[in-house]
Amino acid sequence: MSTDLTQHEMKDKMQTQYETMLMEYAAGVLDEAQSLVMGAHASLSPYARRMLKKYECLGGAMLSAHCEPISMKKDALDCVMAQLDQKRAETKDEQTSAQPCHFEGVSLPSCLKDYLDQPSWQNIYPGMAIQNIETSCLKSKARLLKVDPGVKTPEHSHRGVEMTLMLDGAFHDESGTYSRGDLIIVDEDYTHQPIADERTGCICLVVTTAPIKLTGWKRLFNPFLK
Amino acid sequence: MKQQFLYENMLVNPLRFRVNEMMEPSISQASAEITHEALLGYVAKEQDKDAFARLFTHFAPRIKSYLMKGGASQDQADELAQETMLAVWDKADKYNPDKAAASTWIFTIARNKRIDALRRMKRPDYEPEDPALVADDMPHADERIGTEQEAGILETALETLPKEQAELLYKSFFEDKTHSDIAAETKIPLGTVKSRIRLALERLRGQNAVKALGK
Structure with missing residues (x-):
């Protein structure tokens, strides 16, 4: 199916998909796994943060000027005013700073800290290993994926959406080379076989919303299904 | 406004x-x-x-x-x-x-x-204090994004959106719905939902660009 679209159309589609998910993340409608990818991506991408700010500005404009107010309870203001002094006193000492997240010698976005404990890689294919990430999601699955240098991902397509955030190293496929901070979002139209960088291999955060299925003769072997 | x-x-x-206010009492007297x-x-x-x-x-x-x-x-x-x-x-x-x-x-x-x-x-x-955070590369570009001026322009521009576009933005931001959710609920094809929202955003950005030029 990927041959039906030209390279240009493919990139355009990926860009639209990317902007859509940025907006959905800013609006707060993505699930936990997808939000995790976007939050980690935003840590590594000033461009993404600028886009998010624009969408949040839109949300604020809508909230402030285009959301018909519904009266608060009569005592609501008084109730809140009464708590103001106490609130200030309570949170004066709560200065928490972001905890750095190190994993396998790689410095990762701090939002991943609560999701990664000790390395516990499972080999799923020669030269490829995953570490599952627990979330509350029913439809989305999150995992770290480690690919050894020069290894080519088996031919696979996927139903639903697949988000891949590069964390370390690089990989390349028909549409280009990707490295730390890059986020690739593809849907079921896109069949791709990324190759990990020949020197460094790569580590990425992958979230899928439906089981990946293998196409081609390797269909018999489907390590991504869990 | x-x-x-x-x-x-x-x-x-x-x-x-x-x-x-202290130096010029007339200002404080005006209904500010x-x-x-x-x-x-x-x-x-x-x-x-x-x-x-x-x-x-x-x-x-x-x-x-x-x-x-x-x-x-x-x-x-x-x-x-x-x-x-x-x-x-x-x-x-x-x-x-x-x-x-x-x-x-x-x-x-x-x-x-x-x-x-x-x-x-x-x-x-x-998190802004994350040691792994990649710092802003264009500090001047950031200055206008999401600030009061932009918010003001957006508030006005939202009024000019066709109803069918505005509706989709409201569903996205207020009703906790993804584009797919919206498509399922409204029976509008997903592609149409995406392009209408894209049009809405372009229209809003267009207003921004015009105002920025006018400045």
Whole structure:
């Protein structure tokens, strides 16, 4: 199916998909796994943060000027005013700073800290290993994926959406080379076989919303299904 | 939108307004429409409860409405709106008017409160003090994004959107729906939902560009 679209159309589609998910993340409608990818991506991408700010500005404009107010309870203001002094006193000492997240010698976005404990890689294919990430999601699955240098991902397509955030190293496929901070979002139209960088291999955060299925003769072997 | 244009000096330095007030009593006597940005500034710097009450009066009923559209009951929404405004009070010292409009900043607090209470999850997000954070590469480009000026332009521009486009933005931001959810609910094809939203955003950005040029 990927041959039906030209390279240009493919990139355009990926860009639209990317902007859509940025907006959905800013609006707060993505699930936990997808939000995790976007939050980690935003840590590594000033461009993404600028886009998010624009969408949040839109949300604020809508909230402030285009959301018909519904009266608060009569005592609501008084109730809140009464708590103001106490609130200030309570949170004066709560200065928490972001905890750095190190994993396998790689410095990762701090939002991943609560999701990664000790390395516990499972080999799923020669030269490829995953570490599952627990979330509350029913439809989305999150995992770290480690690919050894020069290894080519088996031919696979996927139903639903697949988000891949590069964390370390690089990989390349028909549409280009990707490295730390890059986020690739593809849907079921896109069949791709990324190759990990020949020197460094790569580590990425992958979230899928439906089981990946293998196409081609390797269909018999489907390590991504869990 | 009067408030955007009167007292523009105030949003640069809210304290300066106070000094002017003392020196030129005629200003303080005029019925001042103080921006939300300035009010937040008073809350942050002086723990000004009157300023906070004015913010509450404007934002709490809208946050309540926002939360109800997102699925909260009336009682729940009232309580959560109160908690949101308490968080605004609490975090006001972190607010920077150069970085965001008041409505932008308050929206993010309300959004996170909604995710926390209605979706029962902590929103994974980037943290500004994260050692792994890649710093802004274009500090000047950031200056205008999401600030009071842009918010003001957007508020006006939203009124000019065709109903079919505005509706989709409201569903995205207020009703906790992804584009796919919207397509399923409205029976509009997903591709059409995406292109209508894209058109809406382009239209809104177009207004931005025009205003920026006019400046």
